[in-house]
Amino acid sequence: MKSSEAKSSAVFKNTDDYRQIRNNECCKCKSKEDLSLHHVFPKCYIQKRSDEISETLKVVYRELGLFSYDCEICCLCVDCHHEYEENYTDKIHEKIRYKYQIDLKDTSYRNQYSNLPKPSEIVMDRINNSDNPVRDYLELRNFCIGFFMEQMKCTYISKLEDYMINL
Numbered sequence: 001m002k003s004s005e006a007k008s009s010a011v012f013k014n015t016d017d018y019r020q021i022r023n024n025e026c027c028k029c030k031s032k033e034d035l036s037l038h039h040v041f042p043k044c045y046i047q048k049r050s051d052e053i054s055e056t057l058k059v060v061y062r063e064l065g066l067f068s069y070d071c072e073i074c075c076l077c078v079d080c081h082h083e084y085e086e087n088y089t090d091k092i093h094e095k096i097r098y099k100y101q102i103d104l105k106d107t108s109y110r111n112q113y114s115n116l117p118k119p120s121e122i123v124m125d126r127i128n129n130s131d132n133p134v135r136d137y138l139e140l141r142n143f144c145i146g147f148f149m150e151q152m153k154c155t156y157i158s159k160l161e162d163y164m165i166n167l
Contacts, residue, residue, distance in 0.1 A: 026077035028154040048124035
């Protein structure tokens with residue numbers, strides 16, 4: 001796939017809504033051309049978080065002066081975005097399945113769910129029902145951000161790490 005064919009998300013020009021997009025540049029190669037948004041923390045986990053987690057995060061984000069996706073999205077040029085999607089998307093999901101000991105061949109999950117669920121549903125079910133779902137959600141989020149920074153050799157800095165220290 002050529003970079004011109006890569007799927008591109010909407011880019012927010014000249015806005016302070018996203019820290020990485022303020023400068024309208026790729027957080028890896030610093031290109032200012034053909035930019036797209038990348039979910040550093042995969043959308044499938046964000047969409048399945050409980051209302052308790054969502055409401056707590058709204059308060060946390062507001063206290064830190066952040067917008068809701070300020071800590072979960074970064075800006076990549078289409079070439080770097082394609083590189084990540086092509087080389088690392090499956091790896092992060094594999095690492096998460098390993099971290100949460102999810103065996104995709106285990107059919108016992110069918111007893112808990114009407115259909116065989118996606119691994120993200122199992123992970124988020126465990127997080128949403130844990131003793132401290134906000135802490136566990138932020139731990140997964142930081143795990144994903146750390147993986148992204150390590151693989152892409154770029155810095156994605158978020159004030160939310162400061163909040164993690166105080167949990």
